[in-house]
Amino acid sequence: SSGINAEYGDWSLLRGAEGGSVFGASLKCGLVILALAVDVAQIVIGAVGVGDCPASTHLPVYLILVGLITGSLVLLENFKSDCCNTSILAGLRSSLALAIVGIFVTGSIFVFGIFSTVDTENPMIHGRDNDNYCNFWVYWAAFVFLAVNYVFLTLGVLVAITFCLALVIRSYTVRKGGERAPLIERDERATSSKTEV
Helix, strand or coil: CCCHHHHHHCCCHCCCCCCCCCHHHHHHHHHHHHHHHHHHHHHHHHHHCCCCCCCCCCCCHHHHHHHHHHHHHHHHCCCCCCCHHHHHHHHHHHHHHHHHHHHHHHHHHHHCCEEECCCCCCCCCCCCCCEEEECCHHHHHHHHHHHHHHHHHHHHHHHHHHHHHHHHHHHCEEEEEEEEEEHHHHHHHHHHHHHHH
């Protein structure tokens, strides 16, 4: 191991606190960069679109806020420092996570509430301002962001349900000579022993 470090440099900086792999650290770094890029894009699209979405004037502000809050949470989760009290950081993380839930619900109302009437192409109709207009990038960036979050939320719920079902199924089994036997077999054995007596 020391020969590898001498030949290729010290890779310990790429390992996590638990001694994770270079691949794992690279993957995590790539995901952090991707998440921050999405957050910056939301902030920029929201800032440029302020005043350009009469159908839902709060939508650009929503994009700015969600970019700032999720970006802050990504930074707090991945760039830990010894400068601050851990209980303060934990409280800040919890507050940001709660803010994300609130802004997710609010954004859903803003985006999906105007879905059937929004016009992302015509800011003017017959020489007048179109009250149903919203900048193409503002509306669809918010829509895609929410849709992707709903997909991940659904997948997370499905994984949690699957995990819970696996635990329930596992808890309804008993040991039988080193193998797991279904509870039904145990009940059948108990029933047959009662009838023999």
